[in-house]
Amino acid sequence: MVTHTRTPLRADRLRALNVPRPVAVELDAQGFPFAVDDGDGKRTIDEILEAWRIDDEWWREPIIRQYVEVVLEGGGHVVLFEDLTAKQWYIQKP
Amino acid sequence: MLSSDVAVCLWIPLFPLRCEERRRPGLAGQPAALLSPDDARRLWQVAPTARRMGVRAGMTVSQAIGLCPSLTLCEPDPVYYDEQFARLLLALGDVSPVIEPVELGRVFIGVDGLEGLYGKPGRVVEVITRTVAGPRSGTRAKRRTPNGRTLPASPFPPHRRRRGWAEVARLGWGKGKFVSWVAATRAKPGDAVIVANGERRAFLAGQPVAVLPLSPDTHRRLWQLGIKKLADVARLPEAALTSQFGREGSRAWQLAAGNADDPVTGQERPEPIVAAIDFPAPVGDRAMLVHALGKLIERALKHPRRTGWRVHVVRVRAALEHGASWMIGATLKDPSADRDHIAAPLVARLEQTPPNGAVEHLAVEFTAFARGTDELQLFARDASAAARAGRRRALHAAAHEIQTRLRRPMLHHIIEVQPWSRIPERRYALIDFEL
Numbered sequence: 001m002v003t004h005t006r007t008p009l010r011a012d013r014l015r016a017l018n019v020p021r022p023v024a025v026e027l028d029a030q031g032f033p034f035a036v037d038d039g040d041g042k043r044t045i046d047e048i049l050e051a052w053r054i055d056d057e058w059w060r061e062p063i064i065r066q067y068v069e070v071v072l073e074g075g076g077h078v079v080l081f082e083d084l085t086a087k088q089w090y091i092q093k094p
Numbered sequence: 095m096l097s098s099d100v101a102v103c104l105w106i107p108l109f110p111l112r113c114e115e116r117r118r119p120g121l122a123g124q125p126a127a128l129l130s131p132d133d134a135r136r137l138w139q140v141a142p143t144a145r146r147m148g149v150r151a152g153m154t155v156s157q158a159i160g161l162c163p164s165l166t167l168c169e170p171d172p173v174y175y176d177e178q179f180a181r182l183l184l185a186l187g188d189v190s191p192v193i194e195p196v197e198l199g200r201v202f203i204g205v206d207g208l209e210g211l212y213g214k215p216g217r218v219v220e221v222i223t224r225t226v227a228g229p230r231s232g233t234r235a236k237r238r239t240p241n242g243r244t245l246p247a248s249p250f251p252p253h254r255r256r257r258g259w260a261e262v263a264r265l266g267w268g269k270g271k272f273v274s275w276v277a278a279t280r281a282k283p284g285d286a287v288i289v290a291n292g293e294r295r296a297f298l299a300g301q302p303v304a305v306l307p308l309s310p311d312t313h314r315r316l317w318q319l320g321i322k323k324l325a326d327v328a329r330l331p332e333a334a335l336t337s338q339f340g341r342e343g344s345r346a347w348q349l350a351a352g353n354a355d356d357p358v359t360g361q362e363r364p365e366p367i368v369a370a371i372d373f374p375a376p377v378g379d380r381a382m383l384v385h386a387l388g389k390l391i392e393r394a395l396k397h398p399r400r401t402g403w404r405v406h407v408v409r410v411r412a413a414l415e416h417g418a419s420w421m422i423g424a425t426l427k428d429p430s431a432d433r434d435h436i437a438a439p440l441v442a443r444l445e446q447t448p449p450n451g452a453v454e455h456l457a458v459e460f461t462a463f464a465r466g467t468d469e470l471q472l473f474a475r476d477a478s479a480a481a482r483a484g485r486r487r488a489l490h491a492a493a494h495e496i497q498t499r500l501r502r503p504m505l506h507h508i509i510e511v512q513p514w515s516r517i518p519e520r521r522y523a524l525i526d527f528e529l
Binding site: 014015016017018019020046047049052054056063065067071072073074075077079092093094 | 331332333334336337344506508516517518519521522523524525
């Protein structure tokens with residue numbers, strides 16, 4: 001058994017990293033994103049690297065998201081996801 | 095440090111083998127191969143005549159003899175090759191102050207401004223070729239112009255004719271090291287390819303992807319994707335190559351499109367500190383060699399020019415019995431003036447690749463240095479540990495000052511929370527830097 005260090009946890013000192021930001025995403029006819037506007041101008045998506053879906057924490061506030069990892073024009077590598085509950089797109093780093 | 099945008103690449107393929115052919119003229123034209131300095135059972139360099147019979151570098155000696163029974167094998171003499179290359183660099187230093195050696199037999203020469211001195215690129219290349227060829231025989235020949243005026247005599251003094259490198263050297267002229275290197279690979283022995291600035295892109299477009307400095311895995315993947323020429327690479331979006339191959343892909347695109355900025359950078363030649371010993375009888379015992387190495391390092395460290403400097407690069411040269419030689423080197427991660435710290439990587443290399451014979455003459459050379467003080471060595475057993483401790487103290491002092499001035503923490507650690515999570519914002523978190 002590991003001895004308790006008696007150091008206070010200080011959960012108030014933890015800050016989230018890579019917090020997602022809301023963005024506007026344009027979809028093509030098949031429903032895949034082809035352009036994103038995060039407030040700094042619209043950029044097209046050159047390539048979709050990976051896509052996956054998460055259905056989690058159904059016992060609390062359900063997290064239902066469709067993720068897409070993309071390469072933007074100019075070489076930027078980001079992750080987009082649509083919150084399927086709120087119907088809002090977000091952007092964050094991979 | 096001097097640099098030059100326009101470069102000439104001088105390339106002498108199989109330089110060590112060519113060195114052997116120069117001092118053993120009977121070897122030229124024969125199927126010959128050099129043994130590897132690291133593994134005497136394997137081949138290092140193979141002459142073209144032997145390659146035509148299927149012998150390849152890296153093969154074992156028995157495999158090679160099986161393919162080519164008349165193969166002549168030569169013991170390597172790395173000290174001799176190093177000396178020959180150093181002489182070549184010294185001669186090229188008379189043409190341009192911007193010389194960047196890459197490896198034995200390949201050097202970049204910065205030629206910015208030389209057109210004002212010698213004329214068109216063709217003339218500059220001719221000067222380099224003549225420098226590499228060495229002095230010519232005969233009296234000073236007077237040259238005449240078509241209208242009968244006499245030009246000054248040749249700048250080279252009369253000497254007995256010696257065989258130079260000009261017959262085997264390949265030269266390439268272009269803007270940047272990459273273009274000049276590719277041009278050199280396209281030149282025939284004794285010839286030069288000049289790529290004018292306006293022709294750079296067209297010249298590169300037709301070159302094979304093999305000329306790009308990429309890892310073998312990346313070359314294989316490009317081949318599998320059907321990308322064979324630099325024009326194919328340049329036609330792709332840079333973002334696509336970056337996402338597939340990372341930084342290597344981005345660099346490849348820059349080079350293929352002719353956009354890379356890679357000037358020649360002249361290197362300073364520091365005066366080395368040498369300590370050497372001649373053994374009364376050739377020494378084969380490894381323990382004795384290690385002991386002698388330690389003593390030579392100690393002697394070199396006491397040299398007056400070393401005071402106030404720490405050793406960064408060290409080399410050991412040995413002359414073996416029967417005329418062979420052996421050489422190892424080490425670049426210290428943390429420059430040091432401590433004997434054991436300097437000796438440790440050399441002893442390890444000596445164990446891995448011992449000399450192939452008894453040693454008659456042993457020399458230790460310090461060839462590069464970093465600034466340092468004697469006090470650092472007195473009070474810190476390991477200079478790097480002292481530097482780390484100093485950095486920690488400085489970081490704590492800075493964090494304390496920031497917190498005092500701003501009354502809230504501004505420095506944080508990044509800690510792992512759920513690094514395996516598929517939700518990116520749950521993987522890591524920031525926590526205040528603890529004083």
